[in-house]
Amino acid sequence: MTNKESVTEEYAKLVGKEQEPEVWEVGKEHIKWFAQAIGDPNPLWRDKAFAEKTRYKNIIGPPLYLIDVGLVKLVDRLVEMDPLRANINGGTEIEYFKPIEAGDTITTVAKLASAEEKKGKTGSLTFLVVEVKYTNQKGELVAICRNTFIHR
Numbered sequence: 001m002t003n004k005e006s007v008t009e010e011y012a013k014l015v016g017k018e019q020e021p022e023v024w025e026v027g028k029e030h031i032k033w034f035a036q037a038i039g040d041p042n043p044l045w046r047d048k049a050f051a052e053k054t055r056y057k058n059i060i061g062p063p064l065y066l067i068d069v070g071l072v073k074l075v076d077r078l079v080e081m082d083p084l085r086a087n088i089n090g091g092t093e094i095e096y097f098k099p100i101e102a103g104d105t106i107t108t109v110a111k112l113a114s115a116e117e118k119k120g121k122t123g124s125l126t127f128l129v130v131e132v133k134y135t136n137q138k139g140e141l142v143a144i145c146r147n148t149f150i151h152r
Helices: 004-014 028-037 048-052 063-069 072-081
Strands: 022-025 087-096 105-120 123-135 141-151
Touching: 004 105, 004 123, 028 063, 063 087, 063 105, 063 141
Parallel strands: none
Antiparallel strands: 022 105, 087 141, 105 123, 123 141
16 A cells, blocks of 8 residues: 555554554563673573572563564554555653563553654655553553654
8 A cells, every 4th residue: 555645544543443462471581682682781681590689589671672572563564554665763662660571471452542644854754653551461561662653
C-alpha cells in the first residue's frame, strides 16, 4: 500500500487498538547476550553469584533490554503498510516499575497510541507512537515503553 491517503486511513484505524498479547520467556543467557551486545559489563546482568548478593537476588535485564522483547509484530505491520517510506527512530520514552528478571514470563501488549501527519521541509511526515505495556507472570506492570517512529 503506497497511496498516502489510504496509508493514513489505515493508521487511523489502528490507533488505540491493542494488538494480541505476545509472551516472552526471559532466559539468563539471553540477558547475558544482550548485555554483551551493548557492551555493558555490569555483573548484575551476567553473574548469578553476584546478582544473588544484591537486593534483586537474580540476574536482571539491563534497562534497555525490554526493547528487545516487545515491538516485533506491531512495528513490522506498520512498516509493511508503507514499505517505500523511510523509517526514522524519533525517540523512546520508558517508564520502569519493576526489573525484568531471568526466569520471568513477560507479556507485552502493543498499540498504536497516535498517528499524526505533519508537513516538513522536504514533504509530508507521519509520526507514529507505539506504546507497549510489559507485565510479568505475577500480573505486575513492569514497564510502559513509547516509541516514536517517523515515516518520510
